[in-house]
Structure formats: structure tokens, C-alpha cells
Amino acid sequence: MALAPKKNKLSLWQRIRQNSLAYKFIAPTFVAMMIVHLIPIVQGLYLSLLDVRLTTLTLYLKAPFVGLKYYIEVFNAIFGIGEAGASSRVTGLINAASNTLVYTIWTNIGTLGLGLILAMLLNREFRWRGIARTLVLLPWVVPTFVTGTIFNFIWLEQGGLANKILLGLNIVDTPVTWLIGPNSLYALVIATVWRGLPFTTIMFLAAIQVIPTDLYEAASLDGANGWQRFRHITLPLIKPIAGTQVLFGLINGFYGGYNIAVQMFGGGTGFAGEYADLLVPAITRQTWERHLYGFGSAASVILMGMLLVFVGIWYRAFRDSLRAE
Template sequence: MQTFWKKYGLAYTFIAPAALGMLLVHYWPMLQGIYMSFLDLNLRTLHLYLKAPFVGLANYYEILFNTESTFRTGFVYAVRTTILYSLVVNAATLSLGLLLAHVLNRPLFLRGLWRSLLLLPWVVPSYVVGLLWGFMWLKNGVINYLLVDILHLLPEKPSWLVGPLTFWAIVLPTIWRSWPFTMITYLAALQGIPQELYEAAKVDGATPWQRFLHITWPSIRPVTAILILYGVLGTFYSFNIVYMMFGHGAGYPGEWGDLLMTNLFRNTFGLWKFGVGAAASVLYMAMSVAFILFWYRVFREDLKAR
């Protein structure tokens, strides 16, 4: 023990403040949130905080099985919409980002300028994106003006912020803001692939698709794994765009526009059901952990040091 402390004691001494900070900032509030999910914590009992009446699994029952609960109805819709939202956004972001990374990785006139311009959507804060696109999606907004009056792609101006079209009203701004980060990450990965591999493949008569399949894809697969992890978790906890697009959280975006985080915010702080909201947060966290375990199982070999 003395030898161990003599060898590593100084390192652990420097790490200790950061570890203590992580414990206080992250893990202690998380444990409090889990405990709150078993309490009847609402407007009447808020002053009691962690001493509110203990109700066991009642909060979880209200979310999962109580058909008369508005929280449960919204939860089911939010889970469905969030899963579809995450799949569409990440599939489009990865595809568009990889395509543009390939374009920018080739000799191109003013390539540096194009790279800078294409990064601009990523620089715009998500709150601003939600606010601006909310105006653009209005019935008399710029999008309907472009689609109907200029391009004549639609016979009449649809209501994008009402009904099933709401789904696309939140998907497209998210893709618009997210793909630049994917593009620049893929670009860095592509530039790290030795060009000698492509030259040897060309000599052997490999087609462009074969070169992508056997050289490019294996090289960028670990980067793709990280992008999928961050992308799915980012869309899973997406909040700002929907919050700003529909009346700063005061408006209900409908069953096709309500995500897990906006549903949690509205039902917890709008109805003052903090115990039920804590239970919903624990369920969200459990779903995130389940996805991370599945993700690690799929990409475990790609994440090993080479």
C-alpha cells in the first residue's frame, strides 16, 4: 500500500478535487432525482422537498399504465416521435455530412471558403434556429412562399406547425444545424486515410464503390460509431428547437411535434408534478443506458485500440 501511494499518490491528489466535483455536480443530483421519483412531490408538498410523502412506484404507474393520465398519453406520443425523429435526423445528418466531406476532400476552387461557409449553420445557437424556423414555417412564411408561389411544388400553402407536418417542421431545422459537425468530423477522418491505399486499389482495378467499401468505410467506421452515439443522445434529449418554435414552451406542439424533453418540461413545470417528472426522467435515463449498451455491443470491435 505504501509503495502504491508513493507511486501514484501525487496523481490521485491532483485528481481528487475533480472527482469530488463530479460527485457533487453529477452523481449527487442524479441520486436525488431517483429518490424524488418515489415521492408525491407537487405544488402542495414542494416545501417539504425530499421529505414529501413516499408513494413507491405510483409515479411510474401513472406514466406507464394510467390511461387517464395526461402525462401517460403524452409520454407514449413523445417516445414514438422521439424515436422516429432520432432515426430520420441521424440518417440524414450522417449521409449528408459524409457526402459533403467527400466533396470538400477533393481539390476545389476556394475550398477553405466553402468549408467555412458550410459550417455556419452549426455556429447558430439552437434557440435561434428554433425561433427563426418557427417564423419560416408559418402559413404565410418564407418556406410556403418558396414552395407555392415561386417553385409551384404545392397547390396550396400547408400549415406546417399543426398536425403530422409538425414532425418535418422540427426534423428539417435539426438536420440543417447538425450536419456541419458531421461533415467536418468525417472530413478529418478522410484526410487521415493514407492515399497510397487508394492508389494501390486503382492499380488493382478497384471501382470507386469498391474503394469506398474496402478502404474508406473501414477507416471511418470508428468515427461513425462516435457520431451515432452523440447524434442519437443529442436528438434524444433535444429541447431548444421545439421549445422556441412553439411559443417558448407555452404552446403544445401536438403529438407529432412533442419530444421527450419538451413533454417532460411541460408536464413537470406546467402541472407542478415534480415526482412524476422525476420518474419520467429516470425512465428516459434507462432508455439512454439501454441504447448505449446496444451501441457498445455493435461497435465494440471498432472502438478497440489499433
């Protein structure tokens, strides 16, 4: 039996030359975006090496050079070395980093899991399916700060919609405190999932709809049940889209949630106490309330580095499926 000739894998530069026209079209936008993003990144890196405070901000070019002082302070606190752990600003960031990790995990699980379930349901034939698909998009068109305001009213201890439902159904005897204490982080997670669910649902729905129905029919003839068809056909073919959604979820987990937190918890900085404080609101407070611009810049650089590590892990996990796509 004749074997099909093995295709040689193209190198990066060969793929670029093969698609040179497409790269020429996107080059102007790419260069503009690089300039817009690169200048703040370089400035942030420079500020993180200076002791820039309110008194030296206007003359920050002459601010004292402290090198890696702020980076060392943060890392010492993380690993429990030296006296940096006693610094309230550092311990606050460590607590915010822990909350951010939990927040990122749960928002990803919620949006991916519920988004896939909704996409599977919306892919079925039923009456008013078009209206249902339109209604699913409604949370996505609501601005994030409006989302925060809506959920602020939902989670109010006295008169909030959530507590009215729980009390009315006799699930709880006393109103639940949602916006303060251990429940506050999960209240923020639910609000974030509600806001991001439509986008994930539509992306999964688009991926499912391009799967050839012949594959499902052939699997059914071979005796495969619904779960087997989902596991061996649907999941492998939507893996590239799932990988993209995980990446969006990572970015949103690290940098998102700020606008929702500001409106939901109030106070102008999104501070919800130790239980639901996230990295971006915490860094914002250090930078603009305490006027520690150098420290805030160093913390932002560390946050960017943390995200790059997770993106590297994500790429290794989904590299093969993305290349196959």
C-alpha cells in the same frame, strides 16, 4: 514461414496502469463532473419515489412516500395494463416517446448521411475549398434558440420562406402547414439536422483526411472503382468516428431539440401538438405546469434508462471498431 507472436490482450486494470499519468491529469475534472452530475441524479431518483406537488414542494422531505407508484403508472400504460392508460399525463408521454424515437432515427440518418456526403465533397480539390469549409460551419455557431427562431419564420404558413418557394415553383397549390399537424415533426427534424450537420461533416472530414492515399492508389491499380474504394477503404476506416457520431445523435435525439422546439413552435414549452411533442418538453410541462414534480422525476429516470439501453446496444455494435481505434 515464421508466424508473428500473438499479443496478449491487456486487462482493464493493466491498461489503466499503463496510462496512469493520463488518468491522473483527468482525475480532478472527472471527480468534479461526477459530483456536479451525481447530486441531481440522486435527488431526481429520490423525488421520483415521493408524491411531490406544489403544496408539498417546500417540505418535500416530508412529502408522502409513494415508492414505485409513478414508475408502475408509466409502465402499465406502455403495456396496456390497468387503468393507467386513461391518464392524460401518461398517454401524453407515450405519444412523446414515439415521436422521440422517430425524431432520433431521422435526425441520425440526416446528419450522418448528409455529413458524410459533404465531407467527401469537401475533401476533393476545387477552387474556394477553404471558403466552402468555413461556410459549412456557420449553422454550428448559431445558438439553438436562434435556430428555432429562424426556422419558425421559414415554416410559417403565411409568408414563410418554404411556402413561398413551393408556391413560386408551382409544387403546391396552397400553403403547407408546417408547424401544426403531421408535418411538424419533420419540420423539427430538418431544423435539427441543419444545426448539427456542420459538426458531423467536420468529424468525417478529419477522419477521411488521415486515411493514407497509398491505400486508394493501390486499390486503383488493382482495378477497384470509386464505389469499391469507398466501401472497402473509406467506410471501415471511418467506422470509429461514425460510431461516435451515432452516440452523439442518440443523446441529442433524446435530450436535444428542446431549445429549437421552444422557439420554433412557441408557447414557452416547445409543445407542437401530438405530432411533434418530444419527451423532454412533455416531461417539462408535467413537472412545471402541472407541478407534478414526483411524476416528472420518475419520467426523467425512465428516459435516462431508455437512453442507457440504447447506449448499451450502440456499444455492442461498435465495440470492436472502437477498440481497434
